Amino acid sequence: MTFRTRLLLVSSLTVAGAVALVSGGVSAAARRAFDRIAQERWKGVLDQFQREVELQYREVEDKVERAAAAPAVLQIAVEANKPEPDFSTFVDEARAQADAQALDFFDILQPDFTIISSAAAPARFGYRSDWLIAPEDAAVTTPFLTGVPGDNGSAVAFAAVRVVSAGDKSILVAGARKLDPAFLASLGVAPGMRAMLWLASGDVMDAAGPVANSQKLAGLLDTIRRTRQQVSATVQWTGDRASAESVVALPLVHRGNLLGALLVGTSLREQVLLERAILWTGAGVGGAGILLGVLMGFWTTLRVTRPVAQLVSGVEAVACGDWSTRVRVQSGDEIGQLADAFNKMTEQLIEQRDRAIQAERVAAWRELARRLAHELKNPLFPLQITIENLQRAREQHPDQFDDVFRESTATLLTELQNLKTIVGQFSDFAKMPKPEFEAVDASALVREVMKLFEAQFHAEGRPAIEPVLELAGGGVQISADPLQLSRALRNLVLNAMDAMPEGGTLRVRTEARDGMVRIAVSDSGQGLSEEECARLFTPYYTTKRHGTGLGLAIVQSVVSDHHGRISATGEPGRGATFMIELPPRSEV
Amino acid sequence: MRPTVSRSIAAVSCLLAATALEAARRPHYGGTLRIEVSGAIGSLDPADMPTDPAEAALKENIVREVFNNAGATGPFRVANWEPMKALALEANEQFQGGRPYLDRVEIHMGRSPRDQALDFELGRADVIELPPSDLRRAQQQGGHTSESAPCRVIALVFNGRREDLDRLRQALALTIDRPAIRNVLLQRQGEISGALLPAWLSGYEFLFPAGRDVARAKELATLAAPLSFAWDSQDALLRSIAERIVVNAAEAGLTLRPTAGSQADARLVVLRIASDDAGDALKALGGAAASDPLKLYEAERALIESRRMVPLFQLPIAYEMGSNVHAWTTGPTGNWRLEDVWLESARP
Numbered sequence: 001m002t003f004r005t006r007l008l009l010v011s012s013l014t015v016a017g018a019v020a021l022v023s024g025g026v027s028a029a030a031r032r033a034f035d036r037i038a039q040e041r042w043k044g045v046l047d048q049f050q051r052e053v054e055l056q057y058r059e060v061e062d063k064v065e066r067a068a069a070a071p072a073v074l075q076i077a078v079e080a081n082k083p084e085p086d087f088s089t090f091v092d093e094a095r096a097q098a099d100a101q102a103l104d105f106f107d108i109l110q111p112d113f114t115i116i117s118s119a120a121a122p123a124r125f126g127y128r129s130d131w132l133i134a135p136e137d138a139a140v141t142t143p144f145l146t147g148v149p150g151d152n153g154s155a156v157a158f159a160a161v162r163v164v165s166a167g168d169k170s171i172l173v174a175g176a177r178k179l180d181p182a183f184l185a186s187l188g189v190a191p192g193m194r195a196m197l198w199l200a201s202g203d204v205m206d207a208a209g210p211v212a213n214s215q216k217l218a219g220l221l222d223t224i225r226r227t228r229q230q231v232s233a234t235v236q237w238t239g240d241r242a243s244a245e246s247v248v249a250l251p252l253v254h255r256g257n258l259l260g261a262l263l264v265g266t267s268l269r270e271q272v273l274l275e276r277a278i279l280w281t282g283a284g285v286g287g288a289g290i291l292l293g294v295l296m297g298f299w300t301t302l303r304v305t306r307p308v309a310q311l312v313s314g315v316e317a318v319a320c321g322d323w324s325t326r327v328r329v330q331s332g333d334e335i336g337q338l339a340d341a342f343n344k345m346t347e348q349l350i351e352q353r354d355r356a357i358q359a360e361r362v363a364a365w366r367e368l369a370r371r372l373a374h375e376l377k378n379p380l381f382p383l384q385i386t387i388e389n390l391q392r393a394r395e396q397h398p399d400q401f402d403d404v405f406r407e408s409t410a411t412l413l414t415e416l417q418n419l420k421t422i423v424g425q426f427s428d429f430a431k432m433p434k435p436e437f438e439a440v441d442a443s444a445l446v447r448e449v450m451k452l453f454e455a456q457f458h459a460e461g462r463p464a465i466e467p468v469l470e471l472a473g474g475g476v477q478i479s480a481d482p483l484q485l486s487r488a489l490r491n492l493v494l495n496a497m498d499a500m501p502e503g504g505t506l507r508v509r510t511e512a513r514d515g516m517v518r519i520a521v522s523d524s525g526q527g528l529s530e531e532e533c534a535r536l537f538t539p540y541y542t543t544k545r546h547g548t549g550l551g552l553a554i555v556q557s558v559v560s561d562h563h564g565r566i567s568a569t570g571e572p573g574r575g576a577t578f579m580i581e582l583p584p585r586s587e588v
Numbered sequence: 589m590r591p592t593v594s595r596s597i598a599a600v601s602c603l604l605a606a607t608a609l610e611a612a613r614r615p616h617y618g619g620t621l622r623i624e625v626s627g628a629i630g631s632l633d634p635a636d637m638p639t640d641p642a643e644a645a646l647k648e649n650i651v652r653e654v655f656n657n658a659g660a661t662g663p664f665r666v667a668n669w670e671p672m673k674a675l676a677l678e679a680n681e682q683f684q685g686g687r688p689y690l691d692r693v694e695i696h697m698g699r700s701p702r703d704q705a706l707d708f709e710l711g712r713a714d715v716i717e718l719p720p721s722d723l724r725r726a727q728q729q730g731g732h733t734s735e736s737a738p739c740r741v742i743a744l745v746f747n748g749r750r751e752d753l754d755r756l757r758q759a760l761a762l763t764i765d766r767p768a769i770r771n772v773l774l775q776r777q778g779e780i781s782g783a784l785l786p787a788w789l790s791g792y793e794f795l796f797p798a799g800r801d802v803a804r805a806k807e808l809a810t811l812a813a814p815l816s817f818a819w820d821s822q823d824a825l826l827r828s829i830a831e832r833i834v835v836n837a838a839e840a841g842l843t844l845r846p847t848a849g850s851q852a853d854a855r856l857v858v859l860r861i862a863s864d865d866a867g868d869a870l871k872a873l874g875g876a877a878a879s880d881p882l883k884l885y886e887a888e889r890a891l892i893e894s895r896r897m898v899p900l901f902q903l904p905i906a907y908e909m910g911s912n913v914h915a916w917t918t919g920p921t922g923n924w925r926l927e928d929v930w931l932e933s934a935r936p
Contacts, residue, residue: 088772089725123831126768127839 007304011297015289023282027275034271035246041190042248045264048187049195049250056158056177057143063101064143064175068162070097073173076108076116081167087116087125094119098175105148105157105176107131116171120150132257133174137161145252147259148176153201155179156252156259179260181207192270196263198249204263213237217247217263224249224261234268242276244268307335311342323350367540375422379415386411425550432554435481435561439585442478442517443471443510449489450508456497463503470509476517477585480562488558491551492521492578498544499525499576516564517584522577528570536568615915619931620692623715624704628697630671641740641860645905648862649924650695653677663688663927673697677926689915689930701824714913714931718906719825720777732909737920738779738786738902741859742829746896748853753896756815756842759808760854761898762801763840764833770901773828778903784859784873784888786902788920789866792885796892796899805840814843818852829900830856858903864920 067073072093079085090108098106098119106119113129115121124130132147143160157176164171177183184195185207196206198221204214211217220233228251236244245265252259307329317325323346329339386408393404450467457465496506504524511518528536528543535541537556540549559566559580570576627642634651638644654662654677663685664677677693699707704716718726718733726733746757766780779786782796815837819830833856834844844854862872866884871877875891878884892899905922912932917925 086771088775091772121835123828123835125772126765127835 007301008294008297011293011300012290015293016286019282019286019289023278023286026282027278030274030278031271034268034274038246038266041193041266042264045187045189045193045195046250048189049262052183052187053145053158056183057160060103060158060175060177061143061160063103063177064106064160064162064173067097067101067103067106067175068164068173070100073097073108073164073171074166077164077166077169077171080110080169080171090117091122091125093117095122097173101175102177103175104155104178104180105131105159105174107172107174109172109174111170111172113172120148129174131159131174131176132254132259133159133161134255144254145259146176146254147200147257148178153203154199154259155201156197156199181205181209189264192267194245194265194267196247196265197260198263199260200258220247220249220263221261224251225258228253228258235265242269242272244272304335307331307339311335311339314342314346318346318349323353372426376419379418379422382415383412386415428550428554432557432561433484435484435558437479437481437562440478440480440482440485441475442480442519442582443475445480445482445486446471446489446508446510446519449486449493452490453493453497457506463501465497465500465503466505468505468507470507472510472512476510476512478517478562478582479585480582481558484558485562488555488580489519489521491555492580495551495578496521496523496525496576499523499527501525504575512584515584516581519580519582520577521580522575524575527572527574528568528576529572533568533570533576537566615689615930617687617689617930618691619689619933620694621690621715621913621926621929621931622694622696622713624696624699624707624713625717626699626701626704628672632666632669632675641858644860644862645922646695646697649922650675650677652923653693653926664693667692683927685927688927690926693926708908708910711910714910715907715916718908720903720906721773721775721825721828723777723906724775726908732911732913732916733906734909734916734918735904735906736918736922737788738781738904739861739921740903740905741781741784741786741861741899742826742901742903743784743857743859744833744898744900745855745857746853746898747851747855750853752812753853755808756812757854757896757898759805759812759840759842760815760833760837760844762799762808763805763836763842764898764900765800765836766798766900767800769829769832773825773832774901774903777906778901781899781902784875784892784897784899785866785869785884786861789861789864789869790881790884790888792881793902795885796889798900802840805842809837809840809842812842814845815854816847816849816852817844817854817856818847818849819856820858821848823858826856826858861921 072090076087076090076093079087079090094106094108094117097108098104104120107129108116108118109129110116113133115124115127115129118124118129130149137144137146137159143158146157146159147154148157148159149155155178157178159174159176161172161174164173179197184197184205187195187207189195194206196204196211198204198214198217204211204217216235216237220231220235223231223233230248230250232246232248234244235247245267247263247265250262250264252261307327310327310329314325314327325346326343327339329336389404390401390408393401393408397404447469450469453467457467493506493508500506500523506524507520507522509518509520509522532543536543537552538549539553541553542549542551555578556566559582562582564580564582566578566580568576568578625642625646627638627640627646629638629643629647629650632647632650632654634647634655638647652662653664654666661680661683663680663683665680666675667678668674668676674697675695677695679688679691681687696713699716701717701719701722704713705722707713708716718735723733723735744757744760746753750756761782770776770778770780780798781787781793782798783790783793785793787793817830817834819826821827830846834846837844859873861869863869867877867879870884870888870891873891874895876887878887891897905918907916907918909916914930914932915928917928919925
C-alpha cells in the first residue's frame, strides 16, 4: 500500500469515525431526552390515574349509597327480617338498581354473600357471590378495586359495599363500575401515549377497545404476574421498529389477588424516526465527509507526496546509475531538507565516483605499466644477453662469431616476435569491436570450434585430451556475433587444454534452461581455487607462466557485449568449469 | 211537605242510580273487546295449523269462534283480516246459540309482552297475555286474571349423536334446581314435573322423577365435553330459565355453551298440551295412541325416552283483563269462550 493510499485511508476513516461518533452521541442524547420525557409523561399519567381512580371511587360510593337507600332495597331488608323471608319477587331488583345508578355490576346479598338479586348474573340467585370481596370489604366504608367474574372473563372494577339494615337482620348491596375503554379514555393521556388495561382473564384493551397483537405483551405480563411490581419493557408491535412502544405496567392488586395491570405505552415512533433521521443525516454527512476527505486528502497527499515521489524517482534514477539526477523541491520543510540532502548526496557520490575512477585509472595504468614492464622485460633480457654474447664473441672469439651471430640473430628474432605478440594482444584487447548479431546455433558453433582443435587434442609428443560434447538436441538459437563468440570459445578451449598438461577430458555442454542458453566448458585439469575463480576475469590476471592475463578478460568482454554473463567454478585438483549464460534469440 | 218531597226525590234518585248500576252489572250487548297476543297467524284455514304452540293455540281459538265446530258457523264472523297483524270479528246475529254479547272483537297479533303491558296500562287493550312470572304480581296488585290449567310444558330436548348424550341428559336433569326456578323465575306459578302430561290430565304425573342430585350429576358429567345449548332468545322467560340451567349445570361441572343454531345438543323448548283428553294430548305431542292409564304411562315414557326429553315444568296460560271485562273464561288448555264475554261499560 502506497503512502498516498494510506494517507487517503487514514483521512477518510478519520472523517467517518468523527461523523459516526457525532451521530452516535446525538442519538444517545436524543434517546435520553425521550426517556426523560417519557418518564415525566408516565408520572403524569400515573397522577391522572390516581385522580381518576379517586373520582371513580367517589362516584361508585355515591351510587351504591343511593341504591342502598332505594325503597325497593329497604323492602328487601324488611323481607329479610321476616321469619320466612321470600326474596323471589326481588329477583330483578338488582338490575333495576344497576340501570338506575348506571352501575356495571350490582348485587343484593344476604350477609353470607348469598345472592338475592344480581344485575349482571340474574340466574345466580341463591348462589354465593363470586366477586373478589370478603366480609372485611363489607365492614369498611371506603371503595376498593376488585375483580368481578363475568361471562366473558373477569373484569376489574371500582366497587363499594354497603350494609342495609331494617331490623336485626341486614342485607348487603355491592355495586361496581368496571374499568373499561371509557375509563381509559377518561385518563386523557398525552399525544403519543396510550393507557391500556390488562385483565387477569387475559384481555388487553385500550381506549379504542381490544388491543391487537396483545400476545406481544406476554413477556411483560409474565414478569408482572411473577413479581407483582411495576415493570417496564419495550414492545415492538409489528416488524417496523417505529411501531415500538415503551410500556410501563402498574399491577392492580386486591387482597393479594392480581386483578390486572394498568399499562401505559409511550410510542417510540418519534424517537425511532429521529434516530433514523440522525442516522441517515450522519450517513449523508459521513458520505459527503468521506468524499470531501478523499478529495482533500488527495489534494493534500498530492502536495505532500509529490516531493516524496520526486525523491523516489531520483533515488531510482541513482540506483539505475544516473548519478546526475537532481530533485527540485521548493518547500522549506522536512521534505525540502530531505531533497537538499539527496542532491548533496548525489553530488558527493559523483565526486567520489570521479575520484574512484581516477584512482582506478591510475591503478590501471600502473598495472598496465607493471604488466608491460614485466612482459617486455622478459624478452628484453634475452635480447640484452644475446647482444652481449655477440659483442663478446666479436671481441674474444672472432672465429666463432659467425656461428654465434646466426644463433644470436635467430634468438633476437624469436624474442622480437614475442614482443610483437605481446604488443598485438594488448592491441587486440584495446580494439575489441562491437558485435554484429545474427541468428546462431550455439551447438553448431561449439561443434565448429571443437573441430578446429581436433588435431591438437591428439597431437604427438603430448598427452591426449578426450573431447566430450553434450549438445542440446535440435540446436539452441541465440543472437550472437559468431566470430566474437567463436573466439571466446576458442580461448576457453585453449585455457582448458593449458590446464590439462597431463591430458584429460574436455567436456563441452550446451542447454537451454530457465530462459537462458548455457554453454559450459569443463576440464579435468589442475582446477581452480575459490580466490582464483573470483579474480580470474580481472585483466592481466593469469595463473599461467607465460600468459598475458587478457584471454579471459576478452572472453568476459565478449559475453558481456552479448548481454550474458560468465562464471567459473572449480576445486584444486578436480578440474574447472566455465559457464557462459546467454539470452535466447528472441530476447536480444 | 217540602221535606217529604225532597226525601221522595232523593229516594227516587237513589233507586234510579241503583237500577242503573244493577243494569250495568248485568250482561248486556254491545261493545268492542280488544285482545292483544304475542303470536301471529298468516292464514285462517283450519287445516293449516302452525307448529308454534302459542300460534297454534291462537288459531284454534279463532277458528272455534268463527267456524264453531265441524264447519258450522261460529258466534263471530270475520270483519277484517290482516294476516300476521290483526283480525276483527263481528257478532254473528244468526248464531245458533244466540247472538254474542260483544258487537266486535279486535285481535292484535304479534304484540310483545312489553307492548301488551303498555297498551293495557293506557287502556288501549282489554285483554292481554300474562307471563307466569307476572301473574303473581298482577294478582297481588288486584288485577283481573284468568289462567288455564297447566297446559304448556317447558322441557329440554336433546339432539345429536354424541355417545355420552344420554348420560349427560341424565346429569343435566339431576342438576337443575327446579324449585328455585319455580319459586323465583316462575314466581311460584306452574308445577314442577318430570312428565309431559300434567297431573290433572293423566293422574300419574308423580311417577316421573323431578328431583335434584348434584353429587350424582357430577359423577355422570365427569370429564364431559361442553354441550351446546339453545333456546328461543325472544322468550324472556325461557332465557332466564336457560341461564339458570347453565349456572346449575356448571355446579355439576357440566359446561353448556349457549348457541343460536338449531343443531344444538340441548334445546329448551315449550310444548303445548293441545287437548283436554290425555290420549289425544299425548298423540298430539307425538306419542302413541292409548286410552288405558297404564298404556298411556308407558307411551309417555317411551315418548320421553325416544325424543330424549327432560320435562321440567307445567305452566298455565294466563290473561289479564280490564275490570270492565266480564265472563272471560280460560279453558283448561287455554281456549277462549268469547260468546259469553260482555263489557261492563260498552264503548260505542
